[in-house]
Amino acid sequence: MKHLFLTIGVIFLFTYCSSTRNASKGVDNAWFNIAVAEDVEIYTDTSSIRHEGAIAYAREKRVYITPESKKAYVDKIRNEYIKMDKPEKADKWNDFSYCIYNCLYECTNKRFKVLSVEDFDSTGKRIAKTTPPKKVERWLNVDAETVGDYTFFFVCDYQQ
8 A cells, every 4th residue: 555655646746847827726716726737737725725834734636637647647556456466446546537635845945745645536526545654654855847846835935
């Protein structure tokens, strides 16, 4: 299961933006559109951003906008279940639509970690919530010119 989380958590964190939209409020006024990368729209939930000194917390939503991007995400999950000899467990993702990352950002050191990932189907029903064991949580450095970079600075600078 830790391989599943690590796979999900790292899939898009270091993805380079293939195109970036002007940041704008999404359908729900709290979701702020940060970028579009590889057929995935990335939003930050402004209502979830909270600061505790140099630490910030926020939720990030990744909406898979093409059948190919959804399939690529689900295939990574399916492959992890195949490795565990439980491929049928991946069937829950047949109607996968988007996921929400809960992240902690260490603003002074330009790094973050994923605290959990929740996957949802097209009706908004949660498929699964994945959290790493405490010993597996790891910090990820933010590389320049990536989606993680845009999100990091948006969250760390939000209403500061």
